[in-house]
Amino acid sequence: MKQKVVLYFPPNVTEQPFTYYLIKDYNLMVNILKANINPRKEGRAVVEISGEKKDFTAGLDFLQSRGVKVFPLEQEIVWVEERCTHCGACSVICPAGALVLERPEMKVKFYNEKCVVCELCLKACPSRAMEARY
């Protein structure tokens, strides 16, 4: 199986290695799509993890036992439909094809399963209808 998840690292574990163990001990393929550490030393990463289902579950259990919080990715970028004016400016900025101006309706649709959480849409949307939530 293959799944994108959001990992939150509290300050006390930010400096510990995790990717190494996921690969070595749990035989998982880890693709880091985005990662950053803020000034409060909290870490946040968006990763795509693939491998056997039992390894995947065990790997995530390992992360959680060390204090890392795991969230499903679809919670991350949110399309606030009532703020969307359906102009379509986002559609040429989104590199993943997740924000699409549907034709002939000419209405914007957000396919969150395609979203790679690059966050380019957040500032490209004139009415600020895209939000990052964790």
Add this chain to the structure above:
Amino acid sequence: MVKKTYEEINAKIRAGKAVVVTAEEVISMVREKGLEETAATVDVVTTGTFGPMCSSGVFFNLGHTKPRMRMTRVFFNGVEAYTGIAAVDAYLGATQIPETDPANKAFPGEFNYGGGHVIEELVSGKEVLLEAVSYGTDCYPRKKLEKMISLADIPYAVLFNPRNAYQNYNVAVNLSDRTLYTYMGILKPNLGNANYSTSGQLSPLFNDPFYRTIGMGTKIFLGGGVGYVAWHGTQHHPDVERGENGVPLSPAGTLAVIGDLKQMSSRWLRGVSFLGYGVSLMVGIGIPIPILDEEILKYTAVSDEEIFAPIVDYSEAYPQGTGETLGQVSYAQLRSGEITVGDRKVPTAPLSSYAGAREIASILKEWIKKGEFLLSKPVFTLPLSGEKIDYKGLI
């Protein structure tokens, strides 16, 4: 030949018998039934547009304080309004940003808040912080004011937009190798995308290209309420090259519009932010076109295939004002999502909401069908001849 007057059409509207269609619907009607039969049937064609219109703003009279104050500087949520007029009058422009905004000091600036957002919040019923300062005079002694106010607390608020509803606009592209941040949105390098901003076949001035029915006093849908065309807009420039159907091939006519802000809706007045450029206001406008004769109907039946816009490079030609274009493209091609520039296929994106324009034309249609909205004959129509208009550059 079909001939109708405003009075005849209004009599039908009052009786609930007027036949009203949108500028989209009329296209297939004319194709199927021809001009004469359709002109005999249809009384009004409704248009719509919903896009960022920077030249917009609100005239306020804020009411007098006790003791009185000659407000020298006025801020709404930190956004300054122009006060070089009478004591408690002020004009808040849509593109004004707070003094504290870093603008493009950290490029590209985010421009998350400004005049357009204040206008949207006031119309939605939210309270904003009003701050005013004054130097104090014998007749206006008060020097400082801070108060949370809502639109209901303000005695007078009139939306007055000096330039809206542009008749055609550029298709913006970027020939350079760096990303551009413009009022036409983000333009990716090396022809990464092409952005455009009109509602094409639904847009008001594309449907009355020679302004036969639109002028001072034309009653319109404005920001979800009722407004009027006040004058021709700034940069109104009707003398551009036109196609055989009369439709301008580059930016041409514009409208100055006015209406009471208190009856408008934040659904159709939306503060917007353009990364690296600034803030603006998306304004919803719908104009009814009375079908006085077959010629007027013919103009309203124009379709996206017959309307063309110039492709302009925003890395060089636009900022330097060279006037060069990279050719013309139809709104049908633009709306398909991809155009060809030279030998390159370039994805397109609108900044103006076609879905919003379609909805406005439908709302206006319903208002007229129900007899709630009568048409007004303009005092005079928009100027068509360049003799009355000076369009020279500054330097």
